[in-house]
Amino acid sequence: MENRRMHPGRIILSLYELIKNTAIVFIFLFILRRGSEAGWVVAGRWIFIAAITISVLNIVLSWWRTTYRLEADSVQIDSGVFSRKHRNVPFRRVQNVNRQVPAVLRLFGLTSLTLETGADGEDASVKFLAVTKAEAARIEEALDGYRRERMEAARAVPGAEGMEGGASEIQEPLPENVRTVHFTPELKDVLKASFLSFSFIALIPVLATIYSNIDDFFDVESQAEGFLSFLAGSGVVLGITIALFAVAAIAFGIIRTYLKYGRYEISSDDERIYIRRGVLTEQSLSVRKKNVQAVQITETPLKRLLGLAEAKLVTVGSFEDNLEDISSLYPFLRKQRAVELVGELLPDIRVQDGMERLPKAALTVRMLRFPLTAVIGTVVLYFWRPDFSYIPDWPFLAAALFAFIYLLRYFDYRNTRYAISGPFVQFRKGGLWRETFLSKREKVIEAAVSQSWLQKRFGVATVGTTNRAKPVHVEELKDLPAAAAEQFDQWYTERNPELIRGDEEAAPWKTLQSES
Amino acid sequence: MELDIREPEGRISKKAVTVWRLSNTIGHGITLLVFAGLIIAGNQFGWWDWAMTALWIFGGLTALSAVYSIFIEPVILQRTWRYGADEEFVKLRHGVITVQHQTVPMTKVQYVGLEQGPLQRKFGLYTLTVGTMGSNHSIPALPEQEAKEFRNRISRLAKIREEDE
Numbered sequence: 119m120e121n122r123r124m125h126p127g128r129i130i131l132s133l134y135e136l137i138k139n140t141a142i143v144f145i146f147l148f149i150l151r152r153g154s155e156a157g158w159v160v161a162g163r164w165i166f167i168a169a170i171t172i173s174v175l176n177i178v179l180s181w182w183r184t185t186y187r188l189e190a191d192s193v194q195i196d197s198g199v200f201s202r203k204h205r206n207v208p209f210r211r212v213q214n215v216n217r218q219v220p221a222v223l224r225l226f227g228l229t230s231l232t233l234e235t236g237a238d239g240e241d242a243s244v245k246f247l248a249v250t251k252a253e254a255a256r257i258e259e260a261l262d263g264y265r266r267e268r269m270e271a272a273r274a275v276p277g278a279e280g281m282e283g284g285a286s287e288i289q290e291p292l293p294e295n296v297r298t299v300h301f302t303p304e305l306k307d308v309l310k311a312s313f314l315s316f317s318f319i320a321l322i323p324v325l326a327t328i329y330s331n332i333d334d335f336f337d338v339e340s341q342a343e344g345f346l347s348f349l350a351g352s353g354v355v356l357g358i359t360i361a362l363f364a365v366a367a368i369a370f371g372i373i374r375t376y377l378k379y380g381r382y383e384i385s386s387d388d389e390r391i392y393i394r395r396g397v398l399t400e401q402s403l404s405v406r407k408k409n410v411q412a413v414q415i416t417e418t419p420l421k422r423l424l425g426l427a428e429a430k431l432v433t434v435g436s437f438e439d440n441l442e443d444i445s446s447l448y449p450f451l452r453k454q455r456a457v458e459l460v461g462e463l464l465p466d467i468r469v470q471d472g473m474e475r476l477p478k479a480a481l482t483v484r485m486l487r488f489p490l491t492a493v494i495g496t497v498v499l500y501f502w503r504p505d506f507s508y509i510p511d512w513p514f515l516a517a518a519l520f521a522f523i524y525l526l527r528y529f530d531y532r533n534t535r536y537a538i539s540g541p542f543v544q545f546r547k548g549g550l551w552r553e554t555f556l557s558k559r560e561k562v563i564e565a566a567v568s569q570s571w572l573q574k575r576f577g578v579a580t581v582g583t584t585n586r587a588k589p590v591h592v593e594e595l596k597d598l599p600a601a602a603a604e605q606f607d608q609w610y611t612e613r614n615p616e617l618i619r620g621d622e623e624a625a626p627w628k629t630l631q632s633e634s
Numbered sequence: 635m636e637l638d639i640r641e642p643e644g645r646i647s648k649k650a651v652t653v654w655r656l657s658n659t660i661g662h663g664i665t666l667l668v669f670a671g672l673i674i675a676g677n678q679f680g681w682w683d684w685a686m687t688a689l690w691i692f693g694g695l696t697a698l699s700a701v702y703s704i705f706i707e708p709v710i711l712q713r714t715w716r717y718g719a720d721e722e723f724v725k726l727r728h729g730v731i732t733v734q735h736q737t738v739p740m741t742k743v744q745y746v747g748l749e750q751g752p753l754q755r756k757f758g759l760y761t762l763t764v765g766t767m768g769s770n771h772s773i774p775a776l777p778e779q780e781a782k783e784f785r786n787r788i789s790r791l792a793k794i795r796e797e798d799e
Binding site for chain 1: 636637638639722723729731732733734735736737738739742766767768769
């Protein structure tokens with residue numbers, strides 16, 4: 119296979135970003151101070167021109183000097199203008215594939231493609247920042263082709279791959295690429311989303327940013343003062359301003375939410391889940407179903423009132439910063455629908471309804487635990503003694519804090535549920551925010567059971583699971599009955615029944631004895 | 635009600651008590667010296683009263699925790715530590731006030747390592763570290779012979795499985 123470069127659109131994308139980042143300096147030096155002959159302004163202009171020239175050269179050269187080559191089982195990347203760097207990324211390390219299409223690239227019919235590996239640091243992902251759609255498809259095909267071959271090879275040698283997926287996978291027909299669309303939002307979903315996400319509040323930081331940027335160059339403050347006194351002078355003007363601001367904020371919120379969640383699509387085929395979102399900047403992600411380690415369903419207090427929930431996939435491999443929240447399935451679904459969606463996407467995971475409640479003893483233990491937060495809060499209040507009008511004295515605040523903490527503990531007790539059955543483990547917990555966690559035994563990479571002195575007195579214990587993710591996902595459920603904790607330990611050690619031969623099951627626990 | 639979980643049988647060396655006592659004495663000794671120094675300096679230069687009160691409180695707490703972690707904790711910790719490995723799992727159990735049972739599947743073990751600090755070297759002990767994809771667990775204070783056998787055993791058992799994606 120030949121060496122290829124990214125599409126020249128890469129240069130345009132970089133130039134666009136350069137312009138975006140330097141525009142304010144340019145405006146300042148060449149427009150606001152255009153008449154100025156002051157030494158520092160003139161020097162600044164020359165430095166600016168030099169820096170831009172070097173940046174542009176660097177952008178062109180680094181595009182020219184970056185090449186990649188697709189091999190049968192890996193991708194090779196050479197980069198670096200002066201010091202060359204060679205990277206070899208085997209396909210078997212690639213965990214997730216995602217695409218992000220900024221508006222600039224869309225104008226040229228291009229896309230960007232990122233292959234995520236499980237590795238740490240800057241080499242965690244391979245980015246094709248600007249490629250044609252056909253080229254992106256070619257890269258994904260190379261990846262899929264490699265996977266198919268490997269599955270065929272695994273089929274030829276029975277048992278070679280059966281470690282995680284179990285024997286059933288080997289008999290399955292090869293995945294066909296039939297995609298089913300599971301969800302696209304309607305207009306009412308977007309409206310609901312824009313109110314629930316409080317995105318209209320986001321207008322405030324945006325205004326603040328604009329203000330502080332302008333304020334660097336103009337003396338806004340003194341003008342604003344005049345404006346404010348004008349406002350305060352007339353109730354009508356003030357009212358209209360507030361109304362205008364509210365309308366602007368809501369419109370802004372709806373537009374912003376629409377841009378993010380407006381064109382949302384969740385689809386899947388036999389092997390992968392695809393999530394696509396974004397109107398101007400398109401982001402898409404594909405996750406192998408086998409890589410989904412656990413599912414988390416979150417209900418914020420507001421969502422609980424409205425019967426909504428957010429389901430999130432815990433997967434192997436990390437995402438880039440602005441993609442972190444993409445692994446959640448549309449965050450404003452009715453709870454029932456969210457649960458159904460999980461079932462549709464992951465047929466081998468089932469959200470259970472019948473979960474156990476905690477015993478009464480758990481409530482006693484929780485009430486007896488030392489209320490560290492409340493005590494620290496009280497100490498802080500004692501020394502600080504906030505003195506504002508309308509705010510009660512510190513003893514009242516401290517009492518309220520204690521009441522709140524104990525109320526939360528009670529709610530948490532009431533909300534907590536667990537289920538350990540078949541290959542599944544499911545926890546639900548949280549006082550105001552409610553969170554349900556669901557995983558399968560073979561996806562849990564570590565199990566822990568612990569019992570504190572207090573828990574021992576009341577016959578309860580804590581269980582915990584660790585799942586692969588980046589960073590690892592640790593889940594803990596406190597104060598379930600000791601018998602259930604024992605059952606949990608039992609459940610986990612029977613993790614791979616097909617690997618335990620009959621004679622070994624009966625054999626005593628083998629260890630090395632220390633005599634010293 | 636104590637948990638009825640089948641626990642592994644491997645115990646750590648009795649010399650661990652001495653090693654922990656020594657290292658905790660050194661650690662807490664230094665902290666207490668620092669507090670003593672600060673209190674003396676405070677008296678000398680007349681620091682604020684609340685600062686002196688805080689110093690005395692935290693110094694006192696450190697002294698109490700020193701008594702616990704030098705005289706009491708090492709004995710119980712050594713007595714309650716258990717470790718073991720079968721074909722399927724590495725199992726650990728430890729803890730004084732809170733008892734922890736940990737189960738790590740062999741397939742998830744990524745590396746095993748031995749470590750020896752200066753104090754441990756004096757007593758011929760090793761710390762064995764079992765690392766998985768997301769965490770690592772240490773078994774403190776194993777005699778050389780056991781440490782090496784256990785390491786080899788885990789690396790052998792963990793290698794039987796093929797590489798896990």
